[in-house]
Amino acid sequence: MLAWLKRSKTTADRLLGLAPVAGGCVLVCLQRSAGSVRLPTCEFIAAAPGSQGEVLRQRVEALGLQGLPVNLLLSAADYQLLLVERPDVPPAELRAAMRWRIRELVNAPLDSLVVDAFALPDDAYRGRTPMAYCAVLSRARMQALADWVEGAGLRLHSIDIAEMALRNLGLLIAGESQNLAVLKLNARDGLICVQHGRDLYMARRIERGLDNRGADSAQLALEIQRSLDYFESQLGKGPVGRLLLLPVPAVGEQLHAELGLPLSVRIERLALDELFAGSPLLELPADQQALYLPAIGAALRQEHAEAVEPRQAAPRRAQMAAVRHLETS
Numbered sequence: 001m002l003a004w005l006k007r008s009k010t011t012a013d014r015l016l017g018l019a020p021v022a023g024g025c026v027l028v029c030l031q032r033s034a035g036s037v038r039l040p041t042c043e044f045i046a047a048a049p050g051s052q053g054e055v056l057r058q059r060v061e062a063l064g065l066q067g068l069p070v071n072l073l074l075s076a077a078d079y080q081l082l083l084v085e086r087p088d089v090p091p092a093e094l095r096a097a098m099r100w101r102i103r104e105l106v107n108a109p110l111d112s113l114v115v116d117a118f119a120l121p122d123d124a125y126r127g128r129t130p131m132a133y134c135a136v137l138s139r140a141r142m143q144a145l146a147d148w149v150e151g152a153g154l155r156l157h158s159i160d161i162a163e164m165a166l167r168n169l170g171l172l173i174a175g176e177s178q179n180l181a182v183l184k185l186n187a188r189d190g191l192i193c194v195q196h197g198r199d200l201y202m203a204r205r206i207e208r209g210l211d212n213r214g215a216d217s218a219q220l221a222l223e224i225q226r227s228l229d230y231f232e233s234q235l236g237k238g239p240v241g242r243l244l245l246l247p248v249p250a251v252g253e254q255l256h257a258e259l260g261l262p263l264s265v266r267i268e269r270l271a272l273d274e275l276f277a278g279s280p281l282l283e284l285p286a287d288q289q290a291l292y293l294p295a296i297g298a299a300l301r302q303e304h305a306e307a308v309e310p311r312q313a314a315p316r317r318a319q320m321a322a323v324r325h326l327e328t329s
Helices: 049-063 091-101 139-151 162-170 215-235 252-260 286-303 315-320
Strands: 014-021 024-033 036-046 069-073 079-085 113-119 131-138 155-160 179-185 190-196 199-206 242-245 266-269
Touching: 014 286, 024 049, 024 286, 036 049, 036 286, 049 139, 069 139, 069 286, 079 091, 091 113, 091 131, 113 139, 131 139, 139 155, 155 286, 162 179, 162 190, 162 199, 162 286, 179 215, 190 215, 199 215, 215 252, 242 252, 252 266
Parallel strands: 014 069, 069 155, 179 242, 242 266
Antiparallel strands: 014 024, 024 036, 079 131, 113 131, 179 190, 190 199
């Protein structure tokens, strides 16, 4: 998507993740020091649609977070992610080239859309056809989100997507030479992403979730296994060795047991108590912790990406150009 006007190698010691959710939004703050990551702030901020801006501003002020950089996570309804053949262009020209490549795949004029792309690694799909993911967002929606964040007193650093947030959560436990799948389940659908070290190779929406997973999660397990089989047969990176199951409301233990029988992969759960010891997140019931994970994944983006700063002489242009960091770092 559009880049900030100026880049810098420096990163802030406090990094925010913000995610709109039903009934309001989730705000988290990650703090880095001496090579460790802390999560001192995680809040669900309830607000009606017409009052979200003012309610968020008041809470940001109360928490003393004004002016901090924030990674804003798009909801699934806000963007479209397309997997298309990658044009043979230099990396710096990929975004522009992809705009033309997708013009017949979208239902809106290109001028009304903001487009970004990130290339899959060269060895994906056994090196046969270079591929790339292309994220498409309404320009009007991007502007509305930018205004919302700016109005709350925060500095919009980047706009991210769920697929990359899951990749960042996977980095908390993934080894550099391992194939890891990360699974997030909603009520009636889910998202499974497969990464090898830091590289995202596959992202797939599945049509089964917690409420329609079938008896003993059989239908859900079938969807997951199909995704794992596709990765092994088509991507050419070998089998997936581990499946990271993000926390889910109410049925976590039961779901883990049900999926463990039919799936040909080791299932693990994200150990939040080990990753974020002392965080107020751990004081919440386990079935509520899942709400915060996408925003945490968005904030973790900063652990591995360049920080960027807009030019002081052109703050509005910088805000308009805030959609960034969808490409893998």
